[in-house]
Amino acid sequence: MGSVVSERAQRPSADATRQRILEAALDAFADQSFDGASLRNIASVAGVTQPLLNYHFRSKADLWRAVVDELFDRLNVTLGHHLRSLVDVEDRIVVHHMVRRFVEFSAHNPQLHRIITSECRADSSRMDYLVEQHIRPLYDAVTTLFARLAVAGDLPDIPPAHLYYLLTGAAPTMFVLGPECRRLSGLDPTDDDVIRTHADAVCTLLFGATHPQTGEYLPPSPPLTGRAHD
Amino acid sequence: MGSVVSERAQRPSADATRQRILEAALDAFADQSFDGASLRNIASVAGVTQPLLNYHFRSKADLWRAVVDELFDRLNVTLGHHLRSLVDVEDRIVVHHMVRRFVEFSAHNPQLHRIITSECRADSSRMDYLVEQHIRPLYDAVTTLFARLAVAGDLPDIPPAHLYYLLTGAAPTMFVLGPECRRLSGLDPTDDDVIRTHADAVCTLLFGATHPQTGEYLPPSPPLTGRAHD
DNA sequence: GCTGTACCTAATCAGTTGATAAGGGATCTG
DNA sequence: CAGATCCCTTATCAACTGATTAGGTACAGC
Numbered sequence: 001m002g003s004v005v006s007e008r009a010q011r012p013s014a015d016a017t018r019q020r021i022l023e024a025a026l027d028a029f030a031d032q033s034f035d036g037a038s039l040r041n042i043a044s045v046a047g048v049t050q051p052l053l054n055y056h057f058r059s060k061a062d063l064w065r066a067v068v069d070e071l072f073d074r075l076n077v078t079l080g081h082h083l084r085s086l087v088d089v090e091d092r093i094v095v096h097h098m099v100r101r102f103v104e105f106s107a108h109n110p111q112l113h114r115i116i117t118s119e120c121r122a123d124s125s126r127m128d129y130l131v132e133q134h135i136r137p138l139y140d141a142v143t144t145l146f147a148r149l150a151v152a153g154d155l156p157d158i159p160p161a162h163l164y165y166l167l168t169g170a171a172p173t174m175f176v177l178g179p180e181c182r183r184l185s186g187l188d189p190t191d192d193d194v195i196r197t198h199a200d201a202v203c204t205l206l207f208g209a210t211h212p213q214t215g216e217y218l219p220p221s222p223p224l225t226g227r228a229h230d
Numbered sequence: 231m232g233s234v235v236s237e238r239a240q241r242p243s244a245d246a247t248r249q250r251i252l253e254a255a256l257d258a259f260a261d262q263s264f265d266g267a268s269l270r271n272i273a274s275v276a277g278v279t280q281p282l283l284n285y286h287f288r289s290k291a292d293l294w295r296a297v298v299d300e301l302f303d304r305l306n307v308t309l310g311h312h313l314r315s316l317v318d319v320e321d322r323i324v325v326h327h328m329v330r331r332f333v334e335f336s337a338h339n340p341q342l343h344r345i346i347t348s349e350c351r352a353d354s355s356r357m358d359y360l361v362e363q364h365i366r367p368l369y370d371a372v373t374t375l376f377a378r379l380a381v382a383g384d385l386p387d388i389p390p391a392h393l394y395y396l397l398t399g400a401a402p403t404m405f406v407l408g409p410e411c412r413r414l415s416g417l418d419p420t421d422d423d424v425i426r427t428h429a430d431a432v433c434t435l436l437f438g439a440t441h442p443q444t445g446e447y448l449p450p451s452p453p454l455t456g457r458a459h460d
Numbered sequence: 461g462c463t464g465t466a467c468c469t470a471a472t473c474a475g476t477t478g479a480t481a482a483g484g485g486a487t488c489t490g
Numbered sequence: 491c492a493g494a495t496c497c498c499t500t501a502t503c504a505a506c507t508g509a510t511t512a513g514g515t516a517c518a519g520c
Contacts, residue, residue: 014497031351035266039478049499054479056497117347121261131413139414183361184369244467269508279469284509286467 018056020046025053025067030111033118034064034126065129071112072134078105091149100199107189107198248286250276255283255297260341263348264294264356295359301342302364308335321379330429337420337428 024045028037039060043050057063082101086094106112116135119127187194254275258267269290273280287293312331316324336342346365349357417424 017497033263033265033348035263038476040476050478051480051500052498060478114347114350117344118263120344136414184366247467268506270506280508281470281510282468290508 014056017046017048017052021048021053021056021063022067022070025063026071026111029064029067030114030118034060039063061126064126068115068130068134071109071115074109075105075112091152095145095149096199096203099202100196103199103202104195107195110189244286247276247278247282251278251283251286251293252297252300255293256301256341259294259297260344260348264290269293291356294356298345298360298364301339301345304339305335305342321382325375325379326429326433329432330426333429333432334425337425340419 021042024042025037028042028045031037039053040050042063043053053060053063057066079098079101083094083098086097089097116130119130121127182188189195251272254272255267258272258275261267269283270280272293273283283290283293287296309328309331313324313328316327319327346360349360351357412418419425
């Protein structure tokens with residue numbers, strides 16, 4: 001077994017090694033945050049030695065950026081793929097589908113929101129990178145889409161606070177707290193029913209409920225009457 | 231001015247020092263997570279030297295527990311205080327008020343959810359402590375309350391996924407991402423209108439919308455019709 | 461005044477971190 | 491075959507971490 005083919009099999013090829021490092025780093029950063037994750041641990045999981053991480057990626061910070069870039073690339077590819085598959089569908093339904101895909105992706109890639117929330121601090125250059133490079137484009141795209149639908153009369157006016165939820169609020173935390181979710185309520189975040197319920201909840205939060213008989217949309221409204229005392 | 235009183239003023243008293251340390255540690259753990267926060271930085275912010283932290287609190291882990299205990303004590307005192315102030319009020323309204331208070335507390339104490347989310351990993355003894363000591367009691371209390379209201383016919387049946395949201399999902403993330411919330415959408419998480427909108431959204435998510443004319447409750451429902459393709 | 465105790469600091473410890481330098485070995489190119 | 495390049499490891503670096511020890515100072519009780 002010493003032919004040209006077996007040479008390839010013996011040596012895992014640099015790209016494969018790079019990929020294994022990225023995967024190990026993704027889990028480490030998500031589980032233990034940037035400071036808690038050590039290059040030696042990541043290297044150990046990837047089956048290599050620590051200096052190799054500094055060889056392929058210049059520094060720990062650059063490794064982190066590579067991890068984040070690949071993660072958001074996967075998200076954008078997934079959303080774009082499903083968006084293109086939705087032709088001749090009512091805009092309102094498109095929104096619901098995309099929310100569903102986002103929740104789905106979040107459920108199967110809990111690292112996404114774990115990394116975001118673990119990096120959230122005022123003076124963090126990594127948070128700056130996350131927001132400006134990846135989150136803001138998504139947020140702007142969603143804002144633009146919703147504004148277009150509102151003008152077309154296809155959606156009710158959505159309060160900014162509810163809109164902000166879509167990307168940062170309602171969807172993520174359940175997956176950030178995935179293991180505890182299971183521990184407390186017995187729910188499996190990756191279960192299809194849970195994902196659907198979750199997406200429906202987000203849409204209800206955005207658009208309000210639909211009257212079962214008339215199909216009329218009702219905006220999110222407080223069960224509190226106007227006269228709130230205390 | 232060299233009397234007994236001025237002696238007190240000169241020496242900050244051990245309790246005050248302890249409190250300053252706890253406050254500095256709370257901010258540090260919330261901003262930089264457990265591993266990222268160093269005892270020397272915390273001590274510096276508190277105006278003392280690092281070994282004093284090991285003197286008052288045995289270890290870094292014990293300091294973290296003291297911080298968490300005090301934080302949840304404040305939450306429970308706040309919720310308990312408002313709960314006792316709500317007499318002769320319809321149960322459904324009580325729930326809304328309590329959600330409002332929880333959102334309010336979260337907005338003014340963003341460290342609460344930052345610490346929770348930063349500690350979320352499968353094999354973390356600190357997460358175990360958080361869940362078993364503080365989160366589970368809250369979760370059980372809310373579950374019990376909602377079950378009682380459902381039996382009394384005062385609330386619609388609430389899907390477990392929505393209920394889970396109340397404590398871990400809808401409310402927290404906007405405050406975890408507080409600074410970015412402001413950066414992206416211009417919203418101020420501590421603004422009263424934002425807090426009210428936020429609490430209303432959570433309640434809508436739990437109870438569904440209220441029909442403006444009939445007052446009829448509509449459960450959270452998907453804008454998707456039954457025939458979801460793809 | 462003497463002693464003991466509570467609160468706090470300077471000095472120091474071993475362990476871990478990210479980063480770098482030096483070198484080995486395989487592959488490719490001439 | 492000779493040299494260059496790529497991929498990877500061992501050895502080592504300074505910096506920083508949490509923790510400990512020893513000491514110092516103020517106050518309380520006797």
